[in-house]
Amino acid sequence: MTETEDTTPSFAEIRALLAELPGPSLEAQETARERQGHLVKPPGSLGRLEELAIWLAGWQGRHPPRLERPRIAVYAGNHGVAACGVSAYPAEVTKLMVQTFIAGGGAINQLAEVAGADLRVYELALDEPTADFTQGPAMSEEDCASALAYGMMTVEEGFDVMALGEMGIANTTSAAALCHGLFGGAPETWVGRGTGIDDAALARKRAAVAEAVAVNRAALTDPFELLRCLGGLELAAIAGAILACRLARLPVVLDGYACTAAAAVLFAADPHALDHCVVAHRSVEPGHTHLLEKLGQRPLFDLDLRLGEASGAALALGVLKSATACHQGMSTFAEIGIGEA
Amino acid sequence: MTETEDTTPSFAEIRALLAELPGPSLEAQETARERQGHLVKPPGSLGRLEELAIWLAGWQGRHPPRLERPRIAVYAGNHGVAACGVSAYPAEVTKLMVQTFIAGGGAINQLAEVAGADLRVYELALDEPTADFTQGPAMSEEDCASALAYGMMTVEEGFDVMALGEMGIANTTSAAALCHGLFGGAPETWVGRGTGIDDAALARKRAAVAEAVAVNRAALTDPFELLRCLGGLELAAIAGAILACRLARLPVVLDGYACTAAAAVLFAADPHALDHCVVAHRSVEPGHTHLLEKLGQRPLFDLDLRLGEASGAALALGVLKSATACHQGMSTFAEIGIGEA
Numbered sequence: 001m002t003e004t005e006d007t008t009p010s011f012a013e014i015r016a017l018l019a020e021l022p023g024p025s026l027e028a029q030e031t032a033r034e035r036q037g038h039l040v041k042p043p044g045s046l047g048r049l050e051e052l053a054i055w056l057a058g059w060q061g062r063h064p065p066r067l068e069r070p071r072i073a074v075y076a077g078n079h080g081v082a083a084c085g086v087s088a089y090p091a092e093v094t095k096l097m098v099q100t101f102i103a104g105g106g107a108i109n110q111l112a113e114v115a116g117a118d119l120r121v122y123e124l125a126l127d128e129p130t131a132d133f134t135q136g137p138a139m140s141e142e143d144c145a146s147a148l149a150y151g152m153m154t155v156e157e158g159f160d161v162m163a164l165g166e167m168g169i170a171n172t173t174s175a176a177a178l179c180h181g182l183f184g185g186a187p188e189t190w191v192g193r194g195t196g197i198d199d200a201a202l203a204r205k206r207a208a209v210a211e212a213v214a215v216n217r218a219a220l221t222d223p224f225e226l227l228r229c230l231g232g233l234e235l236a237a238i239a240g241a242i243l244a245c246r247l248a249r250l251p252v253v254l255d256g257y258a259c260t261a262a263a264a265v266l267f268a269a270d271p272h273a274l275d276h277c278v279v280a281h282r283s284v285e286p287g288h289t290h291l292l293e294k295l296g297q298r299p300l301f302d303l304d305l306r307l308g309e310a311s312g313a314a315l316a317l318g319v320l321k322s323a324t325a326c327h328q329g330m331s332t333f334a335e336i337g338i339g340e341a
Numbered sequence: 342m343t344e345t346e347d348t349t350p351s352f353a354e355i356r357a358l359l360a361e362l363p364g365p366s367l368e369a370q371e372t373a374r375e376r377q378g379h380l381v382k383p384p385g386s387l388g389r390l391e392e393l394a395i396w397l398a399g400w401q402g403r404h405p406p407r408l409e410r411p412r413i414a415v416y417a418g419n420h421g422v423a424a425c426g427v428s429a430y431p432a433e434v435t436k437l438m439v440q441t442f443i444a445g446g447g448a449i450n451q452l453a454e455v456a457g458a459d460l461r462v463y464e465l466a467l468d469e470p471t472a473d474f475t476q477g478p479a480m481s482e483e484d485c486a487s488a489l490a491y492g493m494m495t496v497e498e499g500f501d502v503m504a505l506g507e508m509g510i511a512n513t514t515s516a517a518a519l520c521h522g523l524f525g526g527a528p529e530t531w532v533g534r535g536t537g538i539d540d541a542a543l544a545r546k547r548a549a550v551a552e553a554v555a556v557n558r559a560a561l562t563d564p565f566e567l568l569r570c571l572g573g574l575e576l577a578a579i580a581g582a583i584l585a586c587r588l589a590r591l592p593v594v595l596d597g598y599a600c601t602a603a604a605a606v607l608f609a610a611d612p613h614a615l616d617h618c619v620v621a622h623r624s625v626e627p628g629h630t631h632l633l634e635k636l637g638q639r640p641l642f643d644l645d646l647r648l649g650e651a652s653g654a655a656l657a658l659g660v661l662k663s664a665t666a667c668h669q670g671m672s673t674f675a676e677i678g679i680g681e682a
Contacts, residue, residue: 039448040438040441040446040447040448041448041648042429042430042535042536042537042647042648043537044537044645044647045536045537045646045647045648046448046646046648046652047625047644047645047646047647048644048645048646049644049646088383089383089679093679096677096678096679097381099677100381100672100677103672103677104670105381105670105671105672105676105677106381106671106672107380107381107382107387107667107671109670109671110663110666110667110669110670110671111663111666111667113666113670114659114662114663114666194383195383195386196383196384196385196386284388300642300644301641301642301643301644302642303388303389303390303641303642303660304385304388304389305386305387305388305389305390306383306385306386306388307382307383307386307387311387314663315659315660315663318455318656318659318660318663319644319656319659321455322451322452322455322655322656322659325451325452325454325455326448326451326452328451329445329446329450329451329454330446330447330448330450330451331441331444331446331447335446336437336440336441336444336446337437338430338434338437
């Protein structure tokens, strides 16, 4: 990430961005809501598809909302805590999976094709994992801010929605530590089996999360400090991407636990920071359910996914496409000569 | 439906078909299950997408399963009970909506296009509604068997899955009567607001369901008699289509309450009759949740839909496509050089 260093914003500059987040276009939202009321269906009968069409119009700032050019962005990073034996796979798997995505053999490649989405995979210094956060902060402020800035930079013009996801061995440990740090509660609340660890690894993972928060106690008062101390490069990049999407009028689809935990950092800084985001699915990872409650987010579906890679977010693109297609393509009652109920 | 009369099977002949329902191909199922275990993901991490791929392989009787040619079939019928004021819309709306589908302006047209699915709409004698079942049986055995046979005939070769749905003003009243007749409980359990009726219409709808079951009490011992007395032409056609799909190795996606209630008739005749069916979504209609419990079916998602028209089933096609795409397109661990966990 050396190319970004000259322009890397400080935490203070990122906080300043949060202070002036744009809201949705109320006009586009209202126009969408009014059109929904005239379409040939009992009012409200398309449920969340109606809400999504209105939400997309508001955050895209246009009517009708469009879902023709979706992008899926997967951020990959490595975690020092992997050395503590908290995952079923060694840290080398992160790079192998990125190579698999590049070769087209990952789940996300197939899901992106079905969704008709552009797919990009961003590697964050896979050979330079974060420090083991059970021993101290995971990152320096410079590295964390640099990853945030890198994530911001990945948000390009010309897309209708960004579906975000991650790949990073041990990053549900980081997600659990972030959630435990942000929301408290018992560490076990936030720790699940991730890739499918056994009881011994689960015990190590719980201990790692408890230690991480204890060791980095000084960071607990500030969300960005928490991200620096307990997060990871790919999670910081996701937080940066979410922020840049807000500024660029791009609605965001969040994937599972690790991705939503990265988003939670922004939520902790400003409870409206995720208003342009929808969570695709409820992960099997139990911490995700608790996190969704904290964020007041209702996921679109629950298909027992626990893969990451933006897999759930990619699936959600079909729902969003369906929402915009109904919104734009359906006839109105007036057009077919039925009085409205 | 005059063209089918000569070959219309009797209830006895349809019962005979139920006695020899084919099961899934265990070989295709096993081959699919084994491949899932080798794909580059933690075992089980694609959750229901894995189960769906295995299920599709079994019921299509081939490996790999395919989802290239989905068909959506919408069956439309009219109900005598509509005259009791149980819907927010008059019975004429059924025909207007069918015309809207033909013109391409319905929700289902847009959803079919997003899903890349072939869409057919089947009208069942819209000018000849069933009799008001609060006064006696809705149909003669001949009409009911004829509608079942018509539904069977609509199942054609060359498709990978059938997504079934319905259109029929007052048919959630028929669905509620069927469920109350099949499963008992208080009538209120099965009655909801359908298209969005007010309290007065809801009271009429509850009374109609209670009366229907009381008046047709003699039918309660036999599922097909129940269908004849409390069902509708489009619901009988759906039951027929489900049966024919089973014989033709076509997995089925069921839509919401009315569609699942039609399927429940077959379930009551044989608890394995719906093993080749998946329910797309949980309808807002409260009876659907009770019905899903009775059938032991877990829907794929809950998007607060209550439209019918196969809208939820069409949305589910994207999930099925994603399941087969991952199953077929993902690399194996061996291919990318990672040992399996």
